[in-house]
Amino acid sequence: MKNLFVSPERVLGRAYRHGPVFRLAAGALMATCLLQAPFALGVFVLWQRHQELRAQQGVMLAQSRALQDNLGPLQDVKRKFQQIGEWEPIFRGRLPVSALLSAIEQAIPENAVLDSLSIEVDQFERVAVNGGIYRVPTNYRLFLQGEIRAAVADPVQAFHEGLLRRLPPGTEEIRREMKPDHANGLSSFSLQYAFKPNGNYHGLGLNRTADPDPL
DSSP: OOOTTSOHHHHHHHHHHHOHHHHHHHHHHHHHHHHHHHHHHHHHHHHHHHHHHHHHHHHHHHHHHHHHHHHTTHHHHHHHHHHHHHHHHHHHHOOOHHHHHHHHHHHSOTTEEEEEEEEEEEEEEEEEETTEEEEEEEEEEEEEEEEEEOSSSOHHHHHHHHHHHHSOTTOEEEEEEEEEEOTTSEEEEEEEEEEOOOSOOGGGTOOOTTSOOOO
């Protein structure tokens, strides 16, 4: 029996509601939409995360530019520190002669008279720095000559021990001689020492170069 008074749209609607094929197709379509929902959510989360990372990258780039601008004036200070580091061997090789002379003066016993004193350099090292090549002393020699009254068996020993406590660490005794008594009761003596400049002149009354200045 033909549906003379029913439109084709109503026939299709009734078939959709009751036909198994149409129901299966509708279920498949809904399942597909539901499966795509997590994918769409994941895409949205990734896009949002990408935007956050871009914003953070922009902030970090701005901070980096600001740091570069602040480091500009410090480049000159950095260069000066590098020059000081290059000159460190030259500074370390310098001998505080005035402090050394003061230490020798304090070590001279009352029964001794110093006639001559000389400080010589017998070894050098070539150091290249910004500005040229310099010969830096690596070994010093100290010569002392004088007269001492023989109050004890070895009067030069006390002078030697007192002087050795004031000289830089590692000082070596090269020679120690004492000639016979003169008519005036004085004996001639000569002392020779060798030491290397190491920046430690604490015995001379100076702080070590590696120690910070006390506040």
